[in-house]
Amino acid sequence: MSIVNDAIPAVGPDPAEEAVTALLTALGVDLGEESLADTPRRVAAAYRELLEPHEFTATTFPNEDGCDELVLVRSIPFQSLCCHHLLPFFGVAHVGYVPGKRVLGLSKLARVVQASARGLQIQERITTRIADWLTEELDPLGAGAVVEAQHTCMSVRGVKAVGAWTTTSAVRGVLREDPHRREEFMRRTESGGGVGWR
Template sequence: MDDVVKSLSTRLNSVADKSSTRPSREEAEAAVRTLIRWAGDDPGREGLQDTPMRVAKAFREFYAGYGENPGEILDKIFSEVEGYDDIVLVRDIPFYSHCEHHMVPFYGVAHLAYYPTKGVVGLSKLARLVDAYARRLQTQETMTAQIASAMEKALAPRGVAVMLEAEHMCMSMRGIQKAGALTLTTQFKGVFKEDPAEQVRFLTLVRNGKA
């Protein structure tokens, strides 16, 4: 699984680096006009005249993760933590992503935990890491594995636990149309994978906020 994740991560970063192959903004706006016509509307009418420009601008925000290097986000470790080596957990990190199958949103919260060894990372950096992977065309399963692998590689912790909970619009607003259904994915590494009791502790902290 790690090899697959590494391969996908390399591919995504490679695509992001090939800026010369990226269509121009004018080409992107033309594509939006084509989609508007495909939907059955007139891109020339007053309410839609500036829509292609707005969509192109929004895409820059939605997919800003292609311009992020997850390894650089976690490159600063604070070692002066007075020997702290217990669990570090950041719960309920909101994220917004887009399904790579239908390009419609899925959104929810991420819970990240690790046992530090050489030090700790700034808590805001964990939220940035989530965004770096969320702001791409994604699947929830891949995103979960990517976050866990990035934390393991950068922090060399005794263990990593990642849980994502999300609602997928491709299931809520189209297809089976089951609004409110949540998808939960987890990835455990190190002691979290080896010891079921550690998984229970992580899940208890996520759900109840206490040991």
């Protein structure tokens, strides 16, 4: 009998919703106003969406044409949540690789960015994750990512640096070691601060 009981999901108040109510109340917000009545539920739902993992399967193909030049997708948009303030940051990633024996479906480069951005993040980790994922899944000659983002924890609070863009990069293989390949990658991913996003 206890197995049956354990299998039934508990029905009751949503702990996340209750926590939002407690947080807002502790901060002095009067949730009695009609327009705020449903706010805890909406906030809990919004954070659930932002924290939901993004799963996908990598589709790779044999490099039948022997492509050994840079394959680059620019301006892939992403949204994430800063792990220090729980505030959103967002921007674009430019992602490229020099194929080895396998090539990747181009849309999967966008999937890698979106999957890497999920969860509580810092921009540096997203950038590293993208480059490392490509390196591990494809075993390419080289891989790299440049990420440009605006952090609302920097623009709407604290230093209030509205319009500041943060750029991070991670390069692996020939894009790190070969000066010409590296220069080409950096030149082709350079947009001068979020230009690719606007």
